Amino acid sequence: xxxxxxxxxxxxxxxxxxxxxxxxxxxxxxxxxxxxxxxxxxxxxxxxxxxxxxxxxxxxxxxxxxxxxxxxxxxxxxxxxxxxxxxxxxxxxxxxxxxxxxxxxxxxxxxxxxxxxxxxxxxxxxxxxxxxxxxxxxxxxxxxxxxxxxxxxxxxxxxxxxxxxxxxxxxxxxxxxxxxxxxxxxxxxxxxxxxxxxxxxxxxxxxxxxxxxxxxxxxxxxxxxxxxxxxxxxxxxxxxxxxxxxxxxxxxxxxxxxxxxxxxxxxxxxxxxxxxxxxxxxxxxxxxxxxxxxxxxxxx
Amino acid sequence: xxxxxxxxxxxxxxxxxxxxxxxxxxxxxxxxxxxxxxxxxxxxxxxxxxxxxxxxxxxxxxxxxxxxxxxxxxxxxxxxxxxxxxxxxxxxxxxxxxxxxxxxxxxxxxxxxxxxxxxxxxxxxxxxxxxxxxxxxxxxxxxxxxxxxxxxxxxxxxxxxxxxxxxxxxxxxxxxxxxxxxxxxxxxxxxxxxxxxxxxxxxxxxxxxxxxxxxxxxxxxxxxxxxxxxxxxxxxxxxxxxxxxxxxxxxxxxxxxxxxxxxxxxxxxxxxxxxxxxxxxxxxxxxxxxxxxxxxxxxxxxxxxxxxxxxxxxxxxxxxxxxxxxxxxxxxxxxxxxxxxxxxxxxxxxxxxx
Numbered sequence: 001x002x003x004x005x006x007x008x009x010x011x012x013x014x015x016x017x018x019x020x021x022x023x024x025x026x027x028x029x030x031x032x033x034x035x036x037x038x039x040x041x042x043x044x045x046x047x048x049x050x051x052x053x054x055x056x057x058x059x060x061x062x063x064x065x066x067x068x069x070x071x072x073x074x075x076x077x078x079x080x081x082x083x084x085x086x087x088x089x090x091x092x093x094x095x096x097x098x099x100x101x102x103x104x105x106x107x108x109x110x111x112x113x114x115x116x117x118x119x120x121x122x123x124x125x126x127x128x129x130x131x132x133x134x135x136x137x138x139x140x141x142x143x144x145x146x147x148x149x150x151x152x153x154x155x156x157x158x159x160x161x162x163x164x165x166x167x168x169x170x171x172x173x174x175x176x177x178x179x180x181x182x183x184x185x186x187x188x189x190x191x192x193x194x195x196x197x198x199x200x201x202x203x204x205x206x207x208x209x210x211x212x213x214x215x216x217x218x219x220x221x222x223x224x225x226x227x228x229x230x231x232x233x234x235x236x237x238x239x240x241x242x243x244x245x246x247x248x249x250x251x252x253x254x255x256x257x258x259x260x261x262x263x264x265x266x267x268x269x270x271x272x273x274x275x276x277x278x279x280x281x282x283x284x285x286x287x288x289x290x291x292x293x294x295x296x297x298x299x300x
Numbered sequence: 301x302x303x304x305x306x307x308x309x310x311x312x313x314x315x316x317x318x319x320x321x322x323x324x325x326x327x328x329x330x331x332x333x334x335x336x337x338x339x340x341x342x343x344x345x346x347x348x349x350x351x352x353x354x355x356x357x358x359x360x361x362x363x364x365x366x367x368x369x370x371x372x373x374x375x376x377x378x379x380x381x382x383x384x385x386x387x388x389x390x391x392x393x394x395x396x397x398x399x400x401x402x403x404x405x406x407x408x409x410x411x412x413x414x415x416x417x418x419x420x421x422x423x424x425x426x427x428x429x430x431x432x433x434x435x436x437x438x439x440x441x442x443x444x445x446x447x448x449x450x451x452x453x454x455x456x457x458x459x460x461x462x463x464x465x466x467x468x469x470x471x472x473x474x475x476x477x478x479x480x481x482x483x484x485x486x487x488x489x490x491x492x493x494x495x496x497x498x499x500x501x502x503x504x505x506x507x508x509x510x511x512x513x514x515x516x517x518x519x520x521x522x523x524x525x526x527x528x529x530x531x532x533x534x535x536x537x538x539x540x541x542x543x544x545x546x547x548x549x550x551x552x553x554x555x556x557x558x559x560x561x562x563x564x565x566x567x568x569x570x571x572x573x574x575x576x577x578x579x580x581x582x583x584x585x586x587x588x589x590x591x592x593x594x595x596x597x598x599x600x601x602x603x604x605x606x607x608x609x610x611x612x613x614x615x616x617x618x619x620x621x622x623x624x625x626x627x628x629x630x631x632x633x634x635x636x637x638x639x640x641x642x643x644x645x646x647x648x649x650x651x652x653x654x
Contacts, residue, residue, distance in 0.1 A: 194383065194385060196381045196383065196385035197385050197387060197388075199350075199352055199372065199379070199381070199385070200379060200381060200385040200386075200387075200446075201387070201398065202351075202352075202371070202372040202373045203350055203351070203372050203373070203375075203377055203378070203379040203456075204373075204398050204399035204402055204446070204450060205373045205399055205402030205403055205450070206373055206398070206402050207371075207373055210402070214398070215387060218389045219388070219389060221389075296389075297389065297430065298388050298389045298390070298391075298430035298431065298432060299388055299389055
């Protein structure tokens, strides 16, 4: 068969203009420039700042030092705060997985006309600004707040429970707002699971619960992994929620960093703390990906 | 071996009747195909046997035991799905092991049975592969192995070859048929492909609009369909309208617009009733044919012809105005417009209800 060769057929050599040759790069250039100006440059700035010599007057003194890092890494207080931050992130992630998986599984399989309503309800925490939402939690969780009053009126408790100014309050409020970020990636995941897999498992003799544990849950791992990373990072870097609900008991790195920068005007030390947090987060995420990889075999 | 019987099955989805009073009973080790166009209720029937659908009325029995109200996991069926439904996060071995684990089969016995079944489907050596690392044909055979390894009472296959390319599909038909006969398992096979059903089945149940229209051996379905749509759905057909005139001597006559045509007598049709003649294109020969009392003969011209490889598909217009589809051998092909005599025997001509 002979055909007139169309100019756009692959493999056909034709002179390419410089514009055409660089087209892929030109397409991603705006994003690259944006990231460079607003991410790479500021990070570079923070790195430089973290190596500056602290000063009593002004932002920093002459010269460079690694003393900021030495102070943060050797002082048990700061490492304790880092540990507590990672713990809050971990607990929030676990809570989001525990609540998110059943909801996503149900919603992904539901053909009810109410599923649209449930979907909106899941997104609702994101519709309220962080400060308003956190004030809401204050009203509910405080010593004579809604939760304690209700429990006392029903005679379930005598003295008010401590529901805030501790890890419980912070993890609760973070789980509330971050749950949608767990559910959304999972939902796409659940909907992509062929329902015949569950039927096949049942015809092979597995009951509903076994099907969930052996088939449904393992197939949700990509969504759990992706959602877990999102939730963990956002929980660790949250500021308003731990600042307002954590009280003096729960200090997270973000709260501490803002304190150093705004209250104490310790920019070099604050910058060092910020970089330590960023490093700890990256390492945690890398370890997480590493250790969840075996659960994704055959799925990607 | 198990006798599967389906009795007066009815299944509605809202106002649509998916299965309308379907009944059939297999013999031990028999393979019955449910054949029909999409939406005819064949898959719903299969799923009711598997337990994925609950019928509105009617029952399913395995060896006389009513299983209609049992959950899928309580029935003893092996199921193969159109898209195979292999567990993507498990290796070939783990896929096969799953059903055995659910039945509490010990590790050692399980290993022996999996080794045996993988050998049967010619997948030895691929135990540690994940489904996505296999070709379509291999995945198909893993699905068969997974269903067979539990040694179920009944094997259910839901369009198992529909996702394979044509060459592989042809191979797998023979493979599934010989495997089923070696294992000797009672099998229900859903397909919309009539040539697949003809090749693979002991008997075929042809379904239209939720009803089983005819059930019989492939020979019966092909040569003696009971309705026009069965005739049209299975194989190619020339259908001619007329009126039946019974006569002594075995054959009946159908008075058609092209004159009397001799055919096998169908006792189900009353003398003098309107009837339809069926003659398959390959049963008509070009030329005068043998001199015989049972020969029907027409003259006409070649109106069109199509080369199909193994045969040439002619459209021949008789002098009486009938258009006949005739399959001739591809040697010495007739030109368009050529005059030709065609003939077919009464014993190759069947009479249907009008």
